[in-house]
Amino acid sequence: MTVDLVQDVHRGREAFDRHLAQALRGRQLAELGWRRHDDLTLLVDMSAVHPQTAKTDSFLLRLVFDHYPNNPPSAQFVNPETKKYEGTQDASHIPQIEGAQHIHFHPNYNGTGQLICSSTTLEFYKVQHGVDAAHRWDARPHSFLDTIAAIKSGLAQPFYRGRHPASSP
Secondary structure, three states: OOOOOOOHHHHHHHHHHHHHHHHOOOOHHHHHOEEEEEEEEEEEEEEEEEOOOOOOOOOEEEEOOOOOOOOOOEEEEEEEOOOOOOOOHHHHHOOOOOOOOOOEEEEOOOOOOOOOEOOHHHHHOOOOOOOHHOOOOOOOOOHHHHHHHHHHHHHOOOOEEEOOOHHEE
8 A cells, every 4th residue: 555645744733723623613721631742732531441440541632743744644652741652662652452453553553663553544544554545644534533433433342451561672
């Protein structure tokens, strides 16, 4: 599968601004658990309920819009203190799921780093993952809200199993 992964910061910023205004519909970012880190980055608070303890686990998703809207935003779970993912030592900041056929969260996919394996994330195309034409990103009907929705669906029951264990670099 060949995908045109051309970075266009100006277009990404413009499309992100437009789609963000549409998504907010007069609400404030904080009402949705979102924060704008910079002109091209949105931080999204996410949570999932652990099936055995019923405890709510919190995660921070970072979306970057430098290839947007022709491609989906870059999406990574990050350390809430650093706002970065520094490799497998930060693996505990990634949700662990099982049984979801539509999405997977990998702390280190084939040695290439973190991958949220969904056709709604830029990294999915960077690793040249195969996808049916019906599921490919299309800038006309899709927006970053599709990315958030896909990731939230993986955090739902019966898929969520807790945090990935942290490992040494």
